[in-house]
Amino acid sequence: MNQTISIRGKRVALTGACGFLGLSLARALVNEGASVIALDILSPTEGKARLAAANADATYFQCDITDESALHEAADQIKEKFTGIDVLINNAAFNPRVEDGGNNGITFENYPIEKWEKELRVNLTGIMLVCRTLYPLMGSGASIINIASIYGVVAPDQRIYPAGFEKPAVYGASKAAVLNITKYLATLWGKNGVRVNAIVFGGFENDQSPEFVKRYSEKTPLGRMAKPEEASGIVIFLASDASSYATGSIVTVDGGFTAW
Numbered sequence: 001m002n003q004t005i006s007i008r009g010k011r012v013a014l015t016g017a018c019g020f021l022g023l024s025l026a027r028a029l030v031n032e033g034a035s036v037i038a039l040d041i042l043s044p045t046e047g048k049a050r051l052a053a054a055n056a057d058a059t060y061f062q063c064d065i066t067d068e069s070a071l072h073e074a075a076d077q078i079k080e081k082f083t084g085i086d087v088l089i090n091n092a093a094f095n096p097r098v099e100d101g102g103n104n105g106i107t108f109e110n111y112p113i114e115k116w117e118k119e120l121r122v123n124l125t126g127i128m129l130v131c132r133t134l135y136p137l138m139g140s141g142a143s144i145i146n147i148a149s150i151y152g153v154v155a156p157d158q159r160i161y162p163a164g165f166e167k168p169a170v171y172g173a174s175k176a177a178v179l180n181i182t183k184y185l186a187t188l189w190g191k192n193g194v195r196v197n198a199i200v201f202g203g204f205e206n207d208q209s210p211e212f213v214k215r216y217s218e219k220t221p222l223g224r225m226a227k228p229e230e231a232s233g234i235v236i237f238l239a240s241d242a243s244s245y246a247t248g249s250i251v252t253v254d255g256g257f258t259a260w
């Protein structure tokens with residue numbers, strides 16, 4: 001059994017591939033010799049342009065992860081082109097950015113129920129649909145990696161966010177659920193040799209205000225936010241056969257944010 005950390009030649013499906021973290025991951029995976037199957041809701045023109053601008057030589061499929069028939073169509077196309085997949089990274093999510101002004105003053109008390117359900121559908125139901133649609137394309141040794149967040153483990157400290165921005169409960173609630181579905185699927189699919197793990201990431205630097213970065217950093221034992229390129233190491237390890245006995249695990253990469 002190969003225990004070196006290599007993903008050379010692996011077929012890696014990555015959802016939300018054209019977002020902030022997705023592009024960074026796509027580039028890193030391609031650089032490590034993987035065939036990256038990029039899935040995102042963006043139009044093919046925009047999706048491909050973003051991947052090209054990020055120097056990520058991936059094959060793009062437009063797909064809304066909340067749309068089961070679109071997922072089946074994508075699965076058929078992936079099967080035709082790649083025969084199967086070795087790794088699935090569930091990265092797509094609705095993640096309101098503090099730097100965009102976020103949720104425009106919407107608070108827990110007045111959160112529109114349609115908005116709550118729509119976001120839950122992307123962040124949780126989307127993962128369920130992607131997993132069960134792409135599972136038939138996987139064989140023994142395949143690895144599923146679910147991208148979670150510190151806010152699936154602890155509540156956000158709203159005091160570090162700018163006035164008027166509230167990090168929504170639906171984000172953390174959906175990410176907590178991602179941790180549970182990770183364990184559920186690890187136990188369900190372990191008998192077929194498919195591994196399922198989750199990564200709890202802390203906040204990444206992404207043009208937030210210096211005041212926010214300072215407040216966030218003060219809450220972090222390593223004293224800083226993560227750089228996007230720091231996401232790939234753990235993803236590559238969990239995707240590789242070097243992690244062949246790891247399943248149902250929740251790996252935390254947060255600079256120590258949840259350690260105190």
Ligand SMILES: NC(=O)c1ccc[n+]([C@@H]2O[C@H](COP(=O)([O-])OP(=O)(O)OC[C@H]3O[C@@H](n4cnc5c(N)ncnc54)[C@H](O)[C@@H]3O)[C@@H](O)[C@H]2O)c1
Pocket residue numbers: 015016017018019020021022039040041042063064065066090091092093094095122126147148149150201202203204205206
């Ligand atoms: N950015 C951070 O600081 C941070 C921290 C911890 C965890 N995370 C997690 O990392 C992942 C990526 O976050 P990000 O910051 O890159 O977000 P992002 O908003 O930049 O990217 C998300 C991507 O998902 C796509 N997407 C959204 N809805 C979709 C749908 N229905 N179907 C298909 N694609 C869809 C978007 O088009 C976008 O390209 C998320 O799971 C997020 O929760 C991010």
